[in-house]
Amino acid sequence: MRTARALSRLDEVELGDHVCWRMEPAATVAQTRAYVASGALHGDKVMVIGSPGRATPPADRTAAAPVMLGLPGLPGLADADELLAAMRRETRAAVREGFRSVRVLAKRDPVADPVEAEDLLALELKLDEFASESGAIVVCGYRPAQWDTSTLEHVACVHPHEMGTRAPRPSFRMFSTGTDRWSVDGVVDSQCAEAFNAAVRAAVRHVPMVKLRFDTLDLIDAAGMHALVDAARHLPGRRVVVEGASDTVRLCWELAGYAHPAVPVVMDA
Template sequence: DEFASESGAMVVCAFRPSLWDAPTLERVACVHPHEMGIRAGRPAFRMFSSGADRWSVDGVIDSECAAAFNAAVRAAVRHTPKVRLRFDTLEMIDAAGMHALVEAARQLPDRRIIVEGANETVRLCWELAGYAAPGMPVVMAV
């Protein structure tokens, strides 16, 4: 709920009736909001778990979705000191997206984010933006 509220993400919960008794399902339905209508367009990026303390990120992270990306990264690092983000299928991250990534790590002290699989252009932009400096809480691995 916290991640969905902060990021504006759409969350879908599905419960198999055969695994739950009717009173439990009724109680769950009372606390979950229900939405109907036209489905929102596909987000510019997706971030999904790909293992323990590993997240894969794909799509485009730009100024339009930098705040949502920041919220997603903060949610991922909130309960663990080190997280790995896979950028293998990330098409592009602009300056606002890079800033959102670094700020997410800075907002939660003593966290370390290791970015793996970034393409050469992303790594070069990271360096040119000055984020490859020592002591940075986000490291772009080669």
């Protein structure tokens, strides 16, 4: 079962992990080379996602070179489906070739045009679903100096795992537990309601219904509930089914007036 956790080093990654790596200035080619070399040690096929010309050569020259999936700028907007299809093809090939799994390093560089947070979240949710269903290891590297604080906060919330000693831990995390199923853990309150709203909107943008598990959710306040309802209403015909909510959450939901057929969010038994 996937659970949220923090990592202190890249060699702590496990199969199925999707890591938000806040790359400090000291994060050099040596660290990424070590990550690639560790893949060879464990029998993983390595894929590097990023702009062309930014390859990370293997530390051991006898090791296989990483598979480069080079896309101009930031993959994840119009190219998201194409990118995921290529990753799945490489994963199937890795199985045939006898690899244990695939190990992905996605280097996140902003593009000239502003990136909508929801577009970026939609990609990260797809990558998380990919990691969950395939058992792949996916590490997404963000340099904090290149991104605004709000975008990084939104991004971190949809990675179940994080690395970066200076990174504040997000109040909640939303991560895949199956196709169109997401677990939400931690606290969803007024401070992170905007990020939660963006994450749910990204999850429902291409499917009519998603399921959220609240089993490990510690708290959701009035702002968090409003953010959830607003996200479900953002696009017509969308529906969110919440499973595993506590009796307290159910009672607050009813008292807030959300237990109504017109609200596209259902607290399931």
